[in-house]
Amino acid sequence: MSDRIAYAPFKELVVSAEEAAKYVNHGDRVGISGFTGAGYPKALPTAIAEKAKAAHAAGEEFAIDLFSGASTAPDCDGVLAEADALRFRSPYNSDPILRNKVNSGDLLYQDIHLSHSGQQVEEGFYGDFQVAIIEVVRVMEDGNIVPSSAVGNNLEYIDAADKIILEVNYWQSENLEGMHDIYRIEKLPHRLPIPITQVDDRIGTTFIELPKEKVVAIVETNAPDRNAPFKEPDEVSEKIAANFLSFLDGEVQAGRLAYDRFIMQSGVGNVPNAVMAGLLESKFENIQAYTEVIQDGMLNLIDAGKMTIASATSFALSPEYADKMNAEAERYRKHIILRPQQVSNHPEVIRRLGLIASNGMIEADIYGNINSTNVGGSRIMNGTGGSGDFTRNGYITTFVSPSVAKDGAISAIVPFVSHTDHTEHDTMAIITEYGVADLRGLAPRERVEKVIAVAHPEYRPLLQEYYERAKKNKFIHTPHDLKTAFDFQINFAEKGDMRG
């Protein structure tokens, strides 16, 4: 094993996580590395949680505001939320304990576009940051750092924080070095074009320049990233994927897409996995990804020679594929670029490249408004993440979802979304196992039939009934009956079934 802390002055800073946690105090704003279950600090969160518990046991206050790239994992968000060590969390979360505390009102959560979060930290919208905690593969000879399996908002938190704590994680492969492309967007008013015109353009450095004087502690860890295990796609996911791929075929027929070099963006989950499995067998070649996270299916596409390049800010690999990445990073880094999330999700680059975007949803309404975040308008699931960055600026933007959940008690198609994360102005296609509702170029009343057609057959008459009732009103640009607009969601809350 090589020297993971190659900058001599830092060797003296190596301490235990408990000792390093002394730099994190009640009321601090703390920015951490990590995006999905990758690249987050593995040791400090538990140490901070212990410190919080001790403080609370002693009758003292202890809570911090925590900022990351996106979600983390149970040994970060989970332990901190469990210990009531958080007052505020942003910009994304998927931890069940943290989510429960947010929904019960015990914790504040600001859910914002992932391309905006770093910029807003930089611009001081949150105030000062006291601490940054960054996981790294290694500290280089000159004291600069090689980030680990996520870049996220590392630059912004390093810049903003007074003190930096590094976690050197020996579990992460040293061969990740060379995979990153760290580009710094100039500050206002001196911003320049981001010079990416092809997915595989490298425009920065493979390391992060570190203001070494800010580093107060270094902790050594040897702990895995944690993402969900891979699940074989079920029948419904496979049908949705087939519909998505046949939609792409239609775009090729229409001359709007080519089988060569299609650029994908994809959310995570069962349906995207099924799409990627489908792409393996498809006519598409030299596929490229400009997206947030590298998933198992992308490694399969790379292995099969179907995908030439995948650009993201992070991994979201199953444990099995994470091991594979660690074993073969040297090979994969020829096909993978990890960028800061301001770059991976930047409207400028997304619009320029012309992505086919595909994201999940909680519910869509009959006009194409999308709820990605709040069940019943109030209960946060994860967050909007980068779905808005890609939907707003992509070339063709789709939402994919099974038509029902909870054995049919929940319909993904409703009369009126109980929260809007993507507006009718942005949604181009809604895809379920029943087909593709292609909404491009259509006025609201033209969209209804198409959206109802991809709802579950049991819900179609209920949706149609609503629409007929709504059309009786005086003003029918976007026919609605506000008195019954939320009946589906109210039924579900009261009776456990949207059908009432």
Place this chain on the structure above:
Amino acid sequence: MSDRIAYAPFKELVVSAEEAAKYVNHGDRVGISGFTGAGYPKALPTAIAEKAKAAHAAGEEFAIDLFSGASTAPDCDGVLAEADALRFRSPYNSDPILRNKVNSGDLLYQDIHLSHSGQQVEEGFYGDFQVAIIEVVRVMEDGNIVPSSAVGNNLEYIDAADKIILEVNYWQSENLEGMHDIYRIEKLPHRLPIPITQVDDRIGTTFIELPKEKVVAIVETNAPDRNAPFKEPDEVSEKIAANFLSFLDGEVQAGRLAYDRFIMQSGVGNVPNAVMAGLLESKFENIQAYTEVIQDGMLNLIDAGKMTIASATSFALSPEYADKMNAEAERYRKHIILRPQQVSNHPEVIRRLGLIASNGMIEADIYGNINSTNVGGSRIMNGTGGSGDFTRNGYITTFVSPSVAKDGAISAIVPFVSHTDHTEHDTMAIITEYGVADLRGLAPRERVEKVIAVAHPEYRPLLQEYYERAKKNKFIHTPHDLKTAFDFQINFAEKGDMRG
């Protein structure tokens, strides 16, 4: 008067509007110049309307799909809607007759982001275009054209259409020549960075290259652009403007803005006029505008030496100021750039430059979601226009509105917006005559108090009541009571007053 049709072969194509209208047939997709009441064709619309009326009188079908830059005026949208000559309209409208036909269900209207509309035409989302009708200042010696007072989607319609009809409008000043900056965004997959890094960067030509073989007719006109007359700001607008300006002062104090070279984007109307009047007396110097439309107030700022450059895609000048522009275009063109709307509203440039965006709204909810378009969820007013382009990508994004309308019967702050055009993830500040609700960096529950504080005092207890009721639910990330969420809007529809 110089030769306005300097390309000899075109002289033979000069015909009356009635004759030119023969090229426009039932079922056609027609793209026209024009953005707000500027630069739209003045003669063909009436001729097409007459043709439609004659067809209808003869029992024949006649309706076209009409696409523009944004809204036009009574002698375009108005006459066409009145004659039932339209099946479909996009991307924006503000004509009362057309609006009524949309709301009664007689006409389809697709309201989309103005930066997306041209791109979607180009990408074939609407199908083929048969005709483009473009108002020009003149045809140059080589057959290329100088656009008039709006650039809009001229390039996209000229490219897409089979046949082009030009309207040469002698009312438009020949000194507009030199004011335009026509830049063509490359088609996918060959797009390059748009090389604007300063508001005053000129990156294109002062004319549009015309595929001359497509031109089938030329019509000469001498008719004014039509925008609303200027109204002196009322007391409420002045208070809102004062709050907006004091918010900007706060940003300067916080180090996030400078008195020198602040870049504004502004919607149109009374409040923006009052803001510009306020800027005249402010400490801000060398003000720049990167926006959609040039308004009266900007000419005042230019005249006073307070504004150095205004970049837009169109004028929205009162008749008095339009005359002033026509008389003094030679002077103004040193300070004004008219760009294609894909460029004036492009996310890439907007995010790079760092705009302070300010747009109107119909209603905001207590969490910061914004309805810009549909009263009561169903009744379209104008459209989302470019508000999303600027709100989504601006540096600081604000919505400005009087707290009440119709003598207090309508509150601009409601428990739940009846349509969402801008999500809680995008809104940074809501400004009324009662103050500024600065929502930056806040979780949903933290925003409520701030939003209610800028509501009209009569509505504050009602909003607070709603919030208290909503907080009793089990899940309170975004507390809502879906059963009563639309009570304000239902009261207004049934009783003419949101208070019930």
